[in-house]
Structure formats: structure tokens, C-alpha cells
Amino acid sequence: MIHTGECPHCGKRIPNAKAQDIELKYDISIKYKGLSYTCPLCKKILGIQLNPVAQNRYLLQDMKNMLKKI
Ligand SMILES: [Zn+2]
Numbered sequence: 001m002i003h004t005g006e007c008p009h010c011g012k013r014i015p016n017a018k019a020q021d022i023e024l025k026y027d028i029s030i031k032y033k034g035l036s037y038t039c040p041l042c043k044k045i046l047g048i049q050l051n052p053v054a055q056n057r058y059l060l061q062d063m064k065n066m067l068k069k070i
Helices: 052-069
Strands: 019-028 030-036 047-051
Touching: 019 047, 030 052, 047 052
Parallel strands: none
Antiparallel strands: 019 030, 030 047
């Protein structure tokens, strides 16, 4: 596999990104599980997103709560 992606911070080609759990805070009391992606060479953050597995659980719980109201 040829890796063509370059880190926007250090400019080096990176073979992978390190994913780590991170807590995302919205407002004061709302927290979500997230993931941060960092460059394995310079350790700077490449991006952050909601944890996709947790996001599915949040959506499922929201749907169950909505169905209880029907
Ligand atoms: Zn880098």
C-alpha cells in the first residue's frame, strides 16, 4: 500500500494516524465520546470527530426515547 497523505503540520508522509478517545463537551453538562486523530511523527492533531460507534448508540437511544412518546 502506498501512502500519499501528508501531515499538514510537518509535511511528512504518514503511514497511519493515531486514534485516541477524547471527551467532547457541548454546553456545560452535555458530553459525547469522540476520537482524535494525531500525526504519528509530530503528534499534532489532524482531526476530531464523534466516535462513530458511540454516535450510533446516541442515535438509537434518541430513537427509543422518541418512540416512548408516541
Ligand atoms: Zn506531522
